[in-house]
Amino acid sequence: MAEADDRREELREELAELVAENEDRNELEPDAEARFTELTEGIEYLDAQHEKRSKMIGLLDRGAHDDAPTRTSRGTTDRDVVLRNLESDVKAKHLSADAATGVEALLRGEDSTTATRWARAAGDPAYRSAFAKMLADPSRGHLEWTAAESDAYRSAQAVQRAMNEGVNSQGGSLVPLSLDPNIGITSDGSNNPIRQIARNVTITGQAWRGITSAGVTASWVPEAQELPDSSPTLAAPVIPVFKATTFIPYSWEVEQDGVDLLSQLQTLMADGLEQLTNTAFTTGTGVNQPRGVVTALASAGAPYVLTPGTVETLSAADIFKLQSALPPRFQPNAQWAGNLGTINLARQLETANGSRVFPELADGRLLSRKVNEVSNLDGFNAAVTDASNLALIYGDWSNYVCVNRVGASVEFIQNLTGPNGRPTGQRGIVLYTRIGGDVVNINGLRALNIATTA
Structure with missing residues (x-):
C-alpha cells in the first residue's frame, strides 16, 4: 500500500506542475493534453484502488483467524507488511537486528500462518501507540485512540484469542x-x-x-550391491x-x-x-x-x-x-x-x-x-x-x-x-x-x- 500511495502522490505532483506550466494558455498542446489525460486517469484509478484496499484490510482484520494468508494490496501480503514494520522498528531502535531476524525466522517456520498474523497485529505501529495510551491511562486511554489505533487494537485482540485457543x-x-x-x-x-x-x-x-536422533550410520558399498539399513x-x-x-x-x-x-x-x-x-x-x-x-x-x-x-x-x-x-x-x-x-x-x-x-x-x-x-x-x-x-x-x-x-x-x-x-x-x-x-x-x-x- 505504501508504494501505491507514493505513486499516487507523484502523479498528483506532476499534474500540479503541468497545470502550473499551462495556466496562461487557452488550450493545451497535444503532448501536454495527452499527458494530462494519463495523469488524471492514473490518479482516479489509484484513488479507487486505495478505497478498495482500505475496505479489504478492514474485512481481513476482522477475519484474522481465517487460514489463508491475507493480501493487503495488489501483490503485497501480510508478510511484506511485517517485514516493513520490522525494518522501521530496527531503524527506530525499538527492536534489535537480532530480534528482528528471530521474527523473520518465525515467518518461515512450520506455523508461519499464525506467526504472520501475530507479527502483523502486534507489530502494527498503530497498535504500539494505542498500547502506549492505554499504559498511560488504563481506564480512559482508549478514549484518545484514533480510528487506526482502534482498528489495530481490535485486530490484535482477535489474533490473541485465536492464539490462546484451548488456554484458560x-x-x-x-x-x-x-x-x-x-x-x-x-x-x-x-x-x-x-x-x-x-x-x-x-x-x-x-x-x-x-x-x-543418535545419528545416522554411513557405509561404503561396492558396486551393484544392496545398500545396508542405515x-x-x-x-x-x-x-x-x-x-x-x-x-x-x-x-x-x-x-x-x-x-x-x-x-x-x-x-x-x-x-x-x-x-x-x-x-x-x-x-x-x-x-x-x-x-x-x-x-x-x-x-x-x-x-x-x-x-x-x-x-x-x-x-x-x-x-x-x-x-x-x-x-x-x-x-x-x-x-x-x-x-x-x-x-x-x-x-x-x-x-x-x-x-x-x-x-x-x-x-x-x-x-x-x-x-x-x-x-x-x-x-x-x-x-x-x-x-x-x-x-x-x-x-x-x-x-x-x-x-x-x-x-x-x-x-x-x-x-x-x-x-x-x-x-x-x-x-x-x-x-x-x-x-x-x-x-x-x-x-x-x-x-x-x-x-x-x-
Whole structure:
C-alpha cells in the first residue's frame, strides 16, 4: 500500500506542475493534453484502488483467524507488511537486528500462518501507540485512540484469542511485538548464561515438538550391491510451555515524566523473566515450570553423571575424565558450565612443582573449550552435606532447548492500594507469557557430582 500511495502522490505532483506550466494558455498542446489525460486517469484509478484496499484490510482484520494468508494490496501480503514494520522498528531502535531476524525466522517456520498474523497485529505501529495510551491511562486511554489505533487494537485482540485457543487465560492485552520479552531475550542481549549457550526456539503454539536422533550410520558399498539399513532411531521430544508472570508497579510521577516509558517497561519485563528462567533452566523441576539441565542429568544418573576419583574432592583428573566421557560427536561444540566457586577451585589446581594445571582459565577456557559461569549450579563446598552436587557440566548445549512462546499478554491495574485500601499513587502491570525448557538428547551432556557429607 505504501508504494501505491507514493505513486499516487507523484502523479498528483506532476499534474500540479503541468497545470502550473499551462495556466496562461487557452488550450493545451497535444503532448501536454495527452499527458494530462494519463495523469488524471492514473490518479482516479489509484484513488479507487486505495478505497478498495482500505475496505479489504478492514474485512481481513476482522477475519484474522481465517487460514489463508491475507493480501493487503495488489501483490503485497501480510508478510511484506511485517517485514516493513520490522525494518522501521530496527531503524527506530525499538527492536534489535537480532530480534528482528528471530521474527523473520518465525515467518518461515512450520506455523508461519499464525506467526504472520501475530507479527502483523502486534507489530502494527498503530497498535504500539494505542498500547502506549492505554499504559498511560488504563481506564480512559482508549478514549484518545484514533480510528487506526482502534482498528489495530481490535485486530490484535482477535489474533490473541485465536492464539490462546484451548488456554484458560484469554484476557488482557497483547504485548506489542517490539516489547514482547520473548523476542528480546532470545537475542544476543540475554543475560541468562543457559540461554546464551543452549538452543533457543520461538513458537506460537502450546508446545515445541522436535525430532532427535543418535545419528545416522554411513557405509561404503561396492558396486551393484544392496545398500545396508542405515535408518536412524528417531525420538520426538515434546517440550510444553508454562505460564510465567511478573508484576511491574510504577508511580503516577513516572507515568507523567516517563518520556520513554515503553522502553523502560520492555527492560523491566525482560529482566523479570531473565531472573525467573535463570533458575528454571538450571534446576527447574519440570512441574508447572521448565525442567532444568541439572534435574534432567540427575534423573538420568550414570553414565551421564560421574563421581570424583577421591570423594568430596575436585581434582584435575576428574576434569580430564569428565571431558573424555562425552562422545566424540559432541566434542566440537562442547562447553563447560560451573559455579564461580567451582571454577576458582579449578584455577587453583597445581602440578607437583607448583605450576597451574589449567592456566588457560584466565582466558575463560578449560581444555580448549569455553567456560561459562552459571551461578545457579551448586558450588563445591565440603563443609555442606549435599548428596546431589552437580558442580561441573560439560557438553554440547544445543541439546538443551529453551522454548519461548510469543504473544505475551498484560493486564493493567488502574490504581494500587495500600494495607488500608487507599491508593498508593501507583499503577501496575501484570505480564504473563509462557516458557519451556528441557534436555532433548541426554547423551550430549555430562556432569560431575561431588557429593559431600559434612
